[in-house]
Structure formats: structure tokens, C-alpha cells
Amino acid sequence: MKALTSCRRAHSTFISLSETEAEASLRTKSALNLIRARKTTPLPLASRLSSLLYPSQATSPAPASIPQASPALSSSSSSISQQRPWSSSPAKPLSISTSNPFSSSSSSSTPTPTQASNTLKPFHNTTTVITGGSRGIGLAIAHAFRKQGGRVVLIGRNIESLEGARSSLMLGSENVDVLAGWSNGLDKSGVALMEGDVAIVGDVERMCKTISQTYGPTEHLINCAGISRDSILLSMDPLEASEVIATNLFGTILMSRGISKGMLRRRKGCIINVSSVLGLKGVEGASVYSASKAGVVGFTKSLAKELGPRGIRVSAIAPGFIETDMTANLTEQQRTQYLAQTPLGRFGSAEEVASAATFLAQAQYITGQTLVIDGGYTA
Ligand SMILES: NC(=O)c1ccc[n+]([C@@H]2O[C@H](COP(=O)([O-])OP(=O)(O)OC[C@H]3O[C@@H](n4cnc5c(N)ncnc54)[C@H](OP(=O)(O)O)[C@@H]3O)[C@@H](O)[C@H]2O)c1
Numbered sequence: 001m002k003a004l005t006s007c008r009r010a011h012s013t014f015i016s017l018s019e020t021e022a023e024a025s026l027r028t029k030s031a032l033n034l035i036r037a038r039k040t041t042p043l044p045l046a047s048r049l050s051s052l053l054y055p056s057q058a059t060s061p062a063p064a065s066i067p068q069a070s071p072a073l074s075s076s077s078s079s080i081s082q083q084r085p086w087s088s089s090p091a092k093p094l095s096i097s098t099s100n101p102f103s104s105s106s107s108s109s110t111p112t113p114t115q116a117s118n119t120l121k122p123f124h125n126t127t128t129v130i131t132g133g134s135r136g137i138g139l140a141i142a143h144a145f146r147k148q149g150g151r152v153v154l155i156g157r158n159i160e161s162l163e164g165a166r167s168s169l170m171l172g173s174e175n176v177d178v179l180a181g182w183s184n185g186l187d188k189s190g191v192a193l194m195e196g197d198v199a200i201v202g203d204v205e206r207m208c209k210t211i212s213q214t215y216g217p218t219e220h221l222i223n224c225a226g227i228s229r230d231s232i233l234l235s236m237d238p239l240e241a242s243e244v245i246a247t248n249l250f251g252t253i254l255m256s257r258g259i260s261k262g263m264l265r266r267r268k269g270c271i272i273n274v275s276s277v278l279g280l281k282g283v284e285g286a287s288v289y290s291a292s293k294a295g296v297v298g299f300t301k302s303l304a305k306e307l308g309p310r311g312i313r314v315s316a317i318a319p320g321f322i323e324t325d326m327t328a329n330l331t332e333q334q335r336t337q338y339l340a341q342t343p344l345g346r347f348g349s350a351e352e353v354a355s356a357a358t359f360l361a362q363a364q365y366i367t368g369q370t371l372v373i374d375g376g377y378t379a
Pocket of ligand 1: 131132133134135136137138155156157158161196197198199223224225226227228247248251274275276277318319320321322323324325326327
């Protein structure tokens with residue numbers, strides 16, 4: 001008993017120490033500095049992925065060229081990676097309800113108006129974190145979750161863009177459940193903004209900590225932040241290639257790692273990663289982008305197996321060509337080529353992708369799958 005108590009004490013001291021260090025470091029280093037540091041320093045992605053995937057090696061210091069918020073944050077990162085709460089305890093057996101779902105006699109009486117309104121809004125009283133929520137597909141997903149009664153935390157690198165997203169969400173708020181704000185009074189609007197870069201370890205740790213401390217449990221994480229830099233391989237700048245992988249793949253890994261910690265504690269949650277048809281099918285001039293999105297599909301499948309026994313579903317969506325800023329610069333020739341291969345003969349809309357995200361968030365028996373939304377392009 002004594003040993004257990006002293007072990008617990010040591011553990012809590014350790015946690016509070018890392019958090020104090022992390023906070024101190026955050027006061028001294030701004031996210032802006034980190035982004036600048038990243039722009040001038042190539043990301044040694046392989047070593048970062050390796051330390052994430054093989055946490056037993058994570059005690060060794062991170063290479064100096066990895067952008068970190070501070071040495072303190074970096075050490076807190078490796079301590080987190082060693083905790084892996086899901087690896088130490090066996091999966092809980094499924095509890096099977098003995099009530100008959102088809103029985104017409106229900107123990108509950110006629111629903112109150114509040115209960116009825118909750119039934120109509122499936123995301124009532126839930127929090128959904130959406131990376132890349134300031135524009136395009138991410139913003140459409142935010143609208144879809146808000147319309148169904150949920151609160152949303154939007155993540156992006158540009159605060160003006162995020163403010164614009166919040167304004168557009170508030171414009172449609174007459175349809176939104178007024179109870180959808182956070183009950184702690186910090187943000188009654190039900191729309192919170194986080195400025196940060198998903199490819200930077202320190203930014204992700206700061207954002208995940210704030211989300212968990214300020215906005216409570218996260219039910220859904222949508223990893224939508226992404227960039228594309230089309231170019232044939234030999235003319236591609238290695239730094240740009242590294243940025244594509246860092247944002248699209250490593251950002252998805254980092255955010256899933258940060259947010260799933262709380263989900264694991266509650267044995268509940270859903271992660272939806274935005275891949276692409278180019279992760280399933282090759283296209284000339286998009287090899288690095290394709291690699292990043294194929295990586296997202298592989299990550300999704302394995303993580304679904306890892307987290308499924310702990311009550312967390314992980315799925316992906318693979319949009320075809322969707323009308324957003326990302327596709328605005330396609331040449332006429334590229335558009336014509338794509339449309340010729342698309343049975344439905346048109347580009348998709350961000351709203352059509354968003355409806356797939358809300359579907360997957362509610363599909364309690366789907367995990368590890370990639371849902372393609374492409375007008376038949378990959379058929
Ligand atoms: N449009 C398509 O045809 C299509 C097709 C298949 C898949 N996708 C995927 O769908 C996702 C959304 O694409 P979209 O078309 O909506 O693109 P978009 O309009 O360019 O929006 C990209 C979003 O990601 C954010 N973002 C980019 N890099 C980030 C970073 N490092 N950290 C945090 N946020 C970052 C952007 O905000 P800031 O720039 O302000 O940071 C913006 O909110 C991407 O993953 C994309 O690869 C798009």
C-alpha cells in the first residue's frame with residue numbers, strides 16, 4: 001500500500017513538474033518564432049516518426065534541427081510518449097445490454113421538449129476539434145457539426161482567417177441549439193479558435209493542453225489541415241516536400257496522439273482523418289502529396305486497430321476534386337482531364353464532404369475504413 005502511495009505521489013510530482021516547465025517555456029517562445037524556425041530548418045521527419053512509433057527510443061534527446069517549443073516541452077513530449085495508457089492494461093470486455101432494443105414498451109416516459117431537441121441534434125453537448133477549420137472543407141465540416149448542435153474548436157495558422165470562419169458560423173447560428181456553448185462561461189458561442197501549426201510538436205502540445213483544460217472532453221477530432229505543392233519530383237524543393245509530409249501526415253499523427261489521450265481516459269471518441277483520392281490512385285506531378293495521403297490511410301487503419309478495443313473509432317475520408325482554395329489554381333487542362341474521368345461530371349462541394357464526416361462521426365460500427373467521396377473518379 002505504502003509503495004503504491006509513494007508511487008502515485010512521485011507520478012503526480014512528475015506531471016506537475018513537466019506542466020510547469022511547459023508553461024514557462026510557452027511564455028518565452030511564441031508560436032510565431034516556432035513557425036519561423038520551421039521555415040528555415042528542414043524537418044527530419046524520419047527521426048520524428050521513428051521516436052513516435054518506437055517510444056522506447058524516445059528518451060534520447062530530439063535532434064537539434066527538430067522544431068520544438070522548448071527543451072522543456074520536448075522532454076514533456078517524450079514523457080508522454082512513454083506513458084501509453086492503452087498498452088499497459090488489457091482491453092475491457094464488451095458489456096452487452098440486456099434490454100431488448102425492439103421492445104415497444106420503454107422504461108422512459110414521453111420525452112421532454114429538451115430530450116426531443118437533443119434527439120434531433122446528434123452532436124448536442126459534444127466538442128469537435130477541426131484542424132484546417134478556417135477554410136474550405138474544414139469550415140464546411142464545422143458548419144455541419146454546428147448545425148447538428150455541436151461545439152467546435154477550429155485550428156489554423158492564421159488568426160484573421162479563423163475569425164472570419166467564426167463569423168460565418170455565427171451568421172447561421174439561428175439554426176444552432178443555444179445550449180451549444182461551453183458551460184464554463186468562457187465561450188458561449190460554441191466556436192473556439194486556436195492559432196497554431198499542426199506540424200510543430202510544441203504548438204500541438206500547447207493546443208491539446210488548452211483544449212483539454214478549457215473546453216473539456218473532445219468527442220471528435222477531424223484532421224483536415226492540409227497543403228498541396230504539385231510538382232514533378234525532380235523539380236520539387238526538398239523543403240517543400242518535407243512541409244507537405246509534415247503537415248498532411250505528421251500533423252495528423254501529432255494531433256491524434258495529443259487528443260486521443262483524453263479519449264483513452266474516457267474510453268470514447270472518434271477520429272476522422274482527411275486523406276484524398278490521390279492517396280489511393282496515382283497522378284503525375286503529385287507524388288509527394290499522394291505519399292502523404294496514402295500515409296494517412298495506413299495510419300488510420302493501424303490506429304483503428306490500436307484504439308478500437310478502447311472504444312475509439314478511427315476512420316478516413318478520401319475526397320476527390322472539391323471546389324476550394326486548394327483546387328482554385330488548377331489549369332483548365334487539369335480540370336478537363338479530371339472531369340473526363342469523373343462519372344458524375346462535376347467537382348464536389350465542401351458540404352458534400354462534410355456530410356460524410358458527420359455520417360462517420362455517428363456510424364458507431366464503422367472504424368478503420370476510408371470513405372471515398374469522388375463522384376466516381378476511383379470507381
Ligand atoms: N480540395 C480538394 O480537392 C481536396 C481533395 C482531397 C483532399 N483534400 C484535403 O482536404 C483537406 C482540406 O483541404 P481544402 O481543400 O479545404 O484546403 P484549403 O481550402 O486550402 O484549407 C486548408 C486548411 O488547412 C489549414 N492548414 C494548412 N496547413 C496547416 C498547418 N500546418 N497547421 C494548421 N492548419 C493548417 C489552412 O489554414 P491556414 O492556411 O490559415 O493555416 C486551412 O484552414 C486537406 O487535407 C486536403 O489535402 C482536398
